[in-house]
Amino acid sequence: MTSRINTILIVGGTTGIGEQLVRRFHALGKKVIVTGRNQANLTTLAQELNGLETRQFDVVDFSTLQSHVTGILNDFPNLDTVLINAGIQKSFSFFDPSSIAAGEIEREIATNLTAPTLLVQAFAPHLLSLASKGTPATLFVTSSTLGLLPMGLWPSYSASKAGVHAIALSLRQQIAFAGEEAKKNFDVVEIVPPYVDTELDKEHREATIAAQGENAFPPMPLQEYIDQFFKALDETEADGRPKKEIGVGMGAMVVQTWRDSFGKVFEQFGMAT
Template identity: 45%
Template sequence: MTSSMSTVLLIGATSGLGEGFARRFHTLGKHLIVAGRRQDRLSALQQSLGSRVDARQLDITDFAALPGKVDELLKTFDIDTVFINAGIMKSPSFADASTQSNEDIIDEINTNLTAPIVLARLVVPYLIERAKAGKHANIVFTSSGLAYLPMGPYPVYCSAKAGIHAFCVALRQQLKPTGAQVNVIEIAPPYVDTTLDADFRDRLNAIMGGKAPKPMLFNEYMDATMRQLESGEASKLKEVATGSSQVRVNEWRGSLGKLLESMGIDA
């Protein structure tokens, strides 16, 4: 799969899994355009990696500025892979309105669901044209194992990530009649040891009586995921999952995925 990736626009590359993927792709010799809100983190990452890295400040929830910035990126670089990784997680209680505001909910949905779909609207026509010209074309979304099995502490996050999974399935269906080989890949991580939930990990463990699940080690996750990306055939690779997420993806593929196939739908 990674052999079809030469120039990667990686959105949400300033920390966590996004930064991890940036470092792994760079090791493979890819040209990276790393994008995110925090210019200081982007500059530090670019300086750390050195050559073959360009950095662009991009706030994916600035919907007014987004079309112009994406258009500039597509005209400046010969991008074959758009990797949409940006995300935030919060843990509010809907039984206690004081734990969140309307703005918190809107921000979490905009970052995790609305922005990735808007970005797809902006980049998919470009990728279709690449594919029709016989060039590689990939779009990658980061969802979550929670997209397949929601958990109460993350009601908004689970809902948004379930939306990303549904969008990937629907996007593949829309692309098929175009005849363009645009690969739609969903990265579905399990619970990984990153800063995503750092602000409420101790509270969650207390709520669960000290029985909160242990996160997968960061490097263990990256190793397993990169092995799948490197060995998988681009046109057949749909979900990339490991650990508990792999179990959930397999269950979906073996049930609802099979139902779609029986309807003649390529999911």
């Protein structure tokens, strides 16, 4: 699939999985634009990666989100791939109000679900236009294993990532009614990571490991995840199309389980998934 990507925007690409995706796509010779909240991190990446384009903004500043999208599309009219990756994770107990402030829950859901939904709305018409003219276009959205297999230690994170999964399905169903060229050229790919060793859970890792006790499981090393991700990225469906989900490790297991169960239900109703 990497061969169909020429210019890619990675939203939320200055740390963790996002940063490594930026580095790998850049190493593959792709034109890469990366966004993030931290200008210092963006500057460091740009200094290390020749030709990297950066845009600094916060995806939960909804009053300016559309203007940032418009600016990117004006600067890169041939943008054929958008990867929405920004996310934060909180761990708390519903029975302990002191474990998290309400505002933190609001920001987590805004970052993980509201912002991706608005970004899909903002970029989808552009990608549809390219696809309708015969140019392959791809929209990646990052959900999580926890979006398909929620766990009580991360309640609002699991719920928000389940929402991202639903957005991916909904967009595919809308593309199915957008014309033959769009159906042929516009792909929506859901990225379903397992537990990966990044800073996503740095605030509560020790506490959640302790809460799991002997059932605690270690995170996958980041570079191992990236290597497996790019291997899976170039695998295809039986019809030769890009894979609808890229699941690695536990992510692959939950994706296959979903496909074998709820996916069959959608097929019975003749709905795209």
